Amino acid sequence: MRGPHSAGPWTDGDPPLELTAFVGRSAELAGLTTALGQSRLVTVTGVGGVGKSRLAVRAAARWASGDLARGTPAAGWGRVELAPVRDPQFVEYAVVEALALTDHTTRLPRETLLEHLAGRRALLVVDGFEHLVAACAELVAELLRKLPELRVLATGRRPLGLAGERLFPLAPLGGDEAVELFADRARTQGVPVADTAEVRELCRRLEGIPLALELAAGRLRALSPGQLLQRLDDRFRLLTGGGRDALPRHRTLRTAIGWSHELCTPAERLLWARLSVFAGSFDLEAAEYVCSGEGMAAEDVLDVLSELLAQSVISREETPTGPRYRMLDTVRAYGADWLEATGDAGRLRRRHRDWYLGLATWCELEWFSPRQREVAARVDAELPNLRTALESCLTEPEEAHLGQHLAGSLWFCWVGCGRLSEGRRWLERSVELESGYEQSRLKALWVLGYVAILQGDTVPALQALQACREQAERSADATALAYAEHRTGCLALVTDDMARAETLLRSALERYQEIGELNSNVLMGQVELAMTRAFQGDVPDAVRLCEDVRRVCEDHGERWARSYALYVLAYAAWLDGDPAGARELLADCLGNAHAFHDLLGSVLSIELLALVTVTQGDPVEAAVLQGAAGRLWPSVGLPLFGSAYYNAPHEQCEAAARQALGDARYAECVREGAGLDREAAVARALRHREVRALGGLPAPRGPVPGDGEPGTRGEAGKQTEPGKREPAASPTRKGGETAG
Numbered sequence: 214m215r216g217p218h219s220a221g222p223w224t225d226g227d228p229p230l231e232l233t234a235f236v237g238r239s240a241e242l243a244g245l246t247t248a249l250g251q252s253r254l255v256t257v258t259g260v261g262g263v264g265k266s267r268l269a270v271r272a273a274a275r276w277a278s279g280d281l282a283r284g285t286p287a288a289g290w291g292r293v294e295l296a297p298v299r300d301p302q303f304v305e306y307a308v309v310e311a312l313a314l315t316d317h318t319t320r321l322p323r324e325t326l327l328e329h330l331a332g333r334r335a336l337l338v339v340d341g342f343e344h345l346v347a348a349c350a351e352l353v354a355e356l357l358r359k360l361p362e363l364r365v366l367a368t369g370r371r372p373l374g375l376a377g378e379r380l381f382p383l384a385p386l387g388g389d390e391a392v393e394l395f396a397d398r399a400r401t402q403g404v405p406v407a408d409t410a411e412v413r414e415l416c417r418r419l420e421g422i423p424l425a426l427e428l429a430a431g432r433l434r435a436l437s438p439g440q441l442l443q444r445l446d447d448r449f450r451l452l453t454g455g456g457r458d459a460l461p462r463h464r465t466l467r468t469a470i471g472w473s474h475e476l477c478t479p480a481e482r483l484l485w486a487r488l489s490v491f492a493g494s495f496d497l498e499a500a501e502y503v504c505s506g507e508g509m510a511a512e513d514v515l516d517v518l519s520e521l522l523a524q525s526v527i528s529r530e531e532t533p534t535g536p537r538y539r540m541l542d543t544v545r546a547y548g549a550d551w552l553e554a555t556g557d558a559g560r561l562r563r564r565h566r567d568w569y570l571g572l573a574t575w576c577e578l579e580w581f582s583p584r585q586r587e588v589a590a591r592v593d594a595e596l597p598n599l600r601t602a603l604e605s606c607l608t609e610p611e612e613a614h615l616g617q618h619l620a621g622s623l624w625f626c627w628v629g630c631g632r633l634s635e636g637r638r639w640l641e642r643s644v645e646l647e648s649g650y651e652q653s654r655l656k657a658l659w660v661l662g663y664v665a666i667l668q669g670d671t672v673p674a675l676q677a678l679q680a681c682r683e684q685a686e687r688s689a690d691a692t693a694l695a696y697a698e699h700r701t702g703c704l705a706l707v708t709d710d711m712a713r714a715e716t717l718l719r720s721a722l723e724r725y726q727e728i729g730e731l732n733s734n735v736l737m738g739q740v741e742l743a744m745t746r747a748f749q750g751d752v753p754d755a756v757r758l759c760e761d762v763r764r765v766c767e768d769h770g771e772r773w774a775r776s777y778a779l780y781v782l783a784y785a786a787w788l789d790g791d792p793a794g795a796r797e798l799l800a801d802c803l804g805n806a807h808a809f810h811d812l813l814g815s816v817l818s819i820e821l822l823a824l825v826t827v828t829q830g831d832p833v834e835a836a837v838l839q840g841a842a843g844r845l846w847p848s849v850g851l852p853l854f855g856s857a858y859y860n861a862p863h864e865q866c867e868a869a870a871r872q873a874l875g876d877a878r879y880a881e882c883v884r885e886g887a888g889l890d891r892e893a894a895v896a897r898a899l900r901h902r903e904v905r906a907l908g909g910l911p912a913p914r915g916p917v918p919g920d921g922e923p924g925t926r927g928e929a930g931k932q933t934e935p936g937k938r939e940p941a942a943s944p945t946r947k948g949g950e951t952a953g
Contacts, residue, residue, distance in 0.1 A: 237390030238268055245272040245381055249336065249364060252379035253357055256367040259383035261543035262424025262466050265368040266340050268383060273338050273366055290336035296542040297493035297597035300604065301348035306635050308337070308352070310596070315631040315812045315891070316848045319668045322634060323352065327359055328847065334362040341542060343369040350375055385421030392416050394423060398430035402523065406430075406438065415442045424543065425469035431524035432476060445472055470547045473524065483509055484517045485526055486555065489548035490565045493597035494530065494537040499572075503564045507557065533590045562605060569595065569602035570615060573622045580625040581732040583770025589809055592626045599623070607642050614650030617643040621656035625733070627664055629773050631810030637664045644677070655681050655693035662700045666707060667813075674704055695724035699738050706741055715745040736762045736774040743781055756785045776805040776814055784821060784862075792828045799825065800899055807895045815891070816845040819898045824866040832873035833882050835866055840886020841894035 245268060248255045257265045273290040293311035298304060305322035316325040330337075337356070342349040350373040353365050357377075367373055372380055386394060392408055395416055399406040406412060415438055419425040429441055436444070474482060487504040488495070500518060505511035518538065521527050527540045540548070552558045572595065576588045592599070599619075606616030620639040627636025640661040648654055658681035665674035678701050685693035702717030718741055725735045743758035759778040766775035783798035799822050806814030819842045827835035871879045889897060 237386055237393060238264065238271075241268060241383065242271055242275070245269075245366075246275050248379055248381055249273075249276045249366060252377070253364045254353065254367070254373070254375060254377055255365075255379045255381055256369065256372050257381045257383050258369060258372060260385075260422065260466055261370060262422050262541070263383050263385055264423045265383055267423075269338050269340060269366050269368045273336050276336055276364075290338060292338035292340055294340050294493075295345055295349070296341040297601075298345060299492070299601070301345050303600065303635075304345055304348045304352060308339075312337075313810075315810050317631070317633050317667060317812055318848065319634075319670050323355070325848070326356065330356070330360050330363055332362060333360075336364045336366060339365060339367040341369065342367060342373070343371055346371065346373065349373060386416075386423060386426075387421060388413060388416065391419075391421040391426060395426045395430055398427050398525070399433050402430060402433050404433040406433070409438065411438045411442055415445065418442065418445055419469055422466050422469065424541065425466055427525040428469060428473040431526070432473070434523065436476075444476070445469070466543065467547070470544060473526070474547065474551070477524070477526075478517075478520075480509060480513065480517045481520055481524075481526075482551070484514065485521060485544075486548045486552040487557075487561055488521075488527065488538075488540055489545045489552055490558075490561045491540070491598060492601040494532075494539045494594065495598065496535065496537050499568055499598075500538070502568050503561065506564075507560070532594055534587070534594050537594065565598070566602045566605050566612075566615070569599050570619055570622075573599065573619055577622045577625060580629070580773075581769060581771055585770070585772050586808060588625070589630050592623070592630060599626075603639055607639075607646065610646070613643070613646035614648035614653040616646070617648055617650070617653040617657040621653065621660045624660040624663065627660070628667060629733075629809055629811065631812060633664050633668055637661065637668065640664060651684065651688050652690065652693070655685055655688075655690055656696075658684075659693065659696040659700055662697070663703075666700065666704050669707075671704060671708065674700075678704065691724065691728050692730065695721050695728065695730065696734070698724065699734070702738075703741055706744060709748075711745050711748045715742065715749070718742040718745065731765075733771055733774045736765060736771070737777065740774065740777045740781065743778075747781065747784075752785055752788060755781055772805045773809055773811070776802040776811070780814070780817060780821070783825075787821070787825055787828065792825045795825050796822065796829070803895060803898060807891075812845065812891075813849050815895060816842050816849055819845070819894060820863060822898050824862045827866050827869045827873075832870040832879075836870045836874065836879050836882030837886035837889075838894075838898055839863070839866060839870070840883035841889045841897065842886075843883065844887045844889065845891060845894065 245255065245257065249272060257269055259265050270292065273292065277290045291312045293308045295304065295307060298307050305326065309316075309322045309325055312326075312329070314325055314329050316322075339349060339353065346369070349367070353367070353373060354375050356363055357365060357375075372378060385391070392412055395412060396406045396408070415429065416426060419429060429445070432441055474485065477485065484500075484504055487509075488500065490503065491499070497515060497518070501511045501514045504514055509517070518527070522529055522538070526544055527538050530537055530539060549558075552561060572591075576592055579585070579588050603616055603619055606612045606619060616639075620636070620643045623636065623639075627633055627640075640657055643657045644654060644661060658677050662674045662677035662681065665671070665677060678697050681693060682697035682701070684690075685697055698717055699721035702714050702721055705711075705714035705717060718738055722735070722738055722742065725731070725738070739758055739762050743755040743762075746752075746758065747755040759781040762778040763775055763782070766772070766778065779798045779802040783795040783802065786792075786795040786798060799818050803815060803818035803822070805811075806818060819838055823835045823838035823842065826838060867879075870882075874882065886894070886897075
């Protein structure tokens, strides 16, 4: 799964380092691991802060490492955190995101889950579902019904209520373990704590609830255990009318949180409340902007934040984008109540929205820069907050234009980082609203058309682009008109209308030049123009155009559009009899496409690498790569787009491999490749191997077989111009526009 708990879609072995300070729970861990071996759906229930998530992560790691009675290693486990998800409709998107699954088609996320998990013995940890019970229960029920090898470990304050669900109630820590945890957390504060009567009574009064114990330990720099006990006892007596009867556990935790809140300084309480507007994690810059003003200066936020960190109100985690902070949902909910009570919640939500509008605008600009990968990582980390900002804008009529602007500005996230399905959902919602701000709606329209094209949904794409163009012409919006024309040219390209595609793309590029527009979109337009030239037999012109794109990209540090230019150049190198040069270009292309979760760019590169590989004399590896590509195509769309241009090199590769291996061995190698997941397929494709020359299969030079002589018809049946070469296949039919 993606996120702080794993580097990949699935995790096995030891749990992450941030959870290694796992105190006690040995009996519960053994019991939960056993339960997972016996039941396909296990739900850990208990009060907030009792440690459900940590226990579930430990049990999942043990299960995945094969530490079960039968000793069978598992395929792995993935965890989805649902606390930041507010809209039930986004539960499926959250699961897809957590498991790092990418699908460019119009399929629903649930269909993607079912396909990717089919036949896999795996464990899905659904963490913190209690505010989304109905949506989670319905999804889990279908996954379990259709995926017999799947197990689900859920954590929540209540059951899912499904047939066959095995409940695993998690009680608070016992006396000895509570003291051990309290002492362990005290040591992190630099305060040694002995096992005294006062410490034991404090742990008893906190009923062994881990979160309550950690909050109490966070106060030991200022108060002794005895002082903590006295203050806590006074508050409990107040709530129970002076008696010493135990509060219900849910009230015990809330009381402990409230007591910790009372011990905060006014500035700490204020920041605690304001930080509750964040969804998921946040960084210091966001906290300084969103939470400052009206009684707190931006320069004071760091000091106050550090105190809340020391008191365990928030936690810190290291991520690829730097340090980030997180507040447990129970603690966040308490702060949110206080924020509402202050009457300042609306202002804070607006500041949160404004920060993420600004962040999206900055990221869009920096996408065309050496910081492109940093932008991709930043958006990945900020997605829960960006969703919150989008929801805020699109549910307030007077802010619809901001929602349109935000959804449109995130085009690089939807297209370049593999989130077409979610992006389309936000874009469609935004253009349905009348904002009164034409510019923002026009941008959302052309981005919607772009996304629909990449999903192969041509009718809605054409509708959106026509609406954009007509409105842009009426309002004389030169920028929107250029983008609408560009995307309409892309639509003509993917529907094989080469002449119209070339006309529209040339016109759009001229418009971009007139208005001074230069970014990744413009460069993709030039790559697409190169595709039209290649389709029409002028490979040298396609090379000229893509070499220019390559140069501009390298001048600006751009990697995404550059990868598609390299793809075209690699194909040209293969045609020119330089398979080694083609392989080098394709390795660069594939590495970047995969880093951006660009599934189409990845599968096209693997397909062409298969052809290069068989040319270099390794038909076994070529067949394996064709099998790997075949597994990926359903997540992109129709294999090879049903195009003779794309299919020709595939068929040429297959024919050569079959001739060398025989039908049976070829099919066996293809099956081996089909067994590789995306990570394994990319690793296999990028592996450098020594190859021998395969007799009778030289790399092509000049016209490839079936091209025909100048002035004749090539293999695809199209008339070539004298002096031009009809390629065996187009370098790419959707060009850079299909990246994502």
